[in-house]
Amino acid sequence: MPPPPPYRIETERLVIRCWQPHDAPLLQEAIEASIDHLRQWMPWAHEEPRTLDDRIDLLRHFRGQFDHGQDFIYAIMASDEQRVLGGTGLHTRVGDDAFEIGYWIRADAVGNGYASEATATLTAVAFRVCGVDRVEIHVDPANTASLRIPERLAFTCEALLRRRLPPVVTGGPPADMAVYTMVAEEFDTSAAASARYSAFDSAGRPA
Secondary structure (H helix, E strand, O other), rough: OOOOOOOEOOOOOEEEEEEHHHHHHHHHHHHHOHHHHOOOOOHHHHOOOOOOOHHHHHHHHHHHHHHHOOEEEEEEEEEOOOOEEEEEEEEOOOOOOOOOOOOEOOOHHHOOOOHHHHHHHHHHHHHHHOOOOOOEEOOOOOOOOHHHHHHOOOOEEEEEEEEEEOOOOOOOOEEEEEEEEEHHHHHHOHHHOOOOEEOOOOOOOOO
């Protein structure tokens, strides 16, 4: 069995790590400061506002999923871990031997390349550390900023599927979905292969 994803990943500018319940106030601030921005593309943002206790319970759920190998949802933090810049994940919902990467960035941090940096890093981790065969990114084709990330990293647009994403407006139609993929033999020649990072397991040991 391949090793699970690391709990903590450090890049030059970011800490990408498993959420902890004590992150709830920082996540609360990031979402409240970005809610109009997030509601354009993130169906879960329409469930806001949440109370701080609800947020703590959610992060406990994320941590439990991580611990049990069910799903791997990460915080994107500033290097000092005092500010949530966004969220990402290596999601298990695309079948065996594969991950789907998702991402969001808080409104006042957009345009700094954080989503690209996090996505390149998780792509490298998926192939180098976890040894998967395929990584996917699913994007609403209307979200041109998000589309640029897999394109920049040399993912292949494999399909445009109609009405496959949850509606971004409650009661609205499902959104279309562009499916980008990268398979293992393509990784070494992709832009993601240049990602530089350090990865650590739950005990802080190098992964």
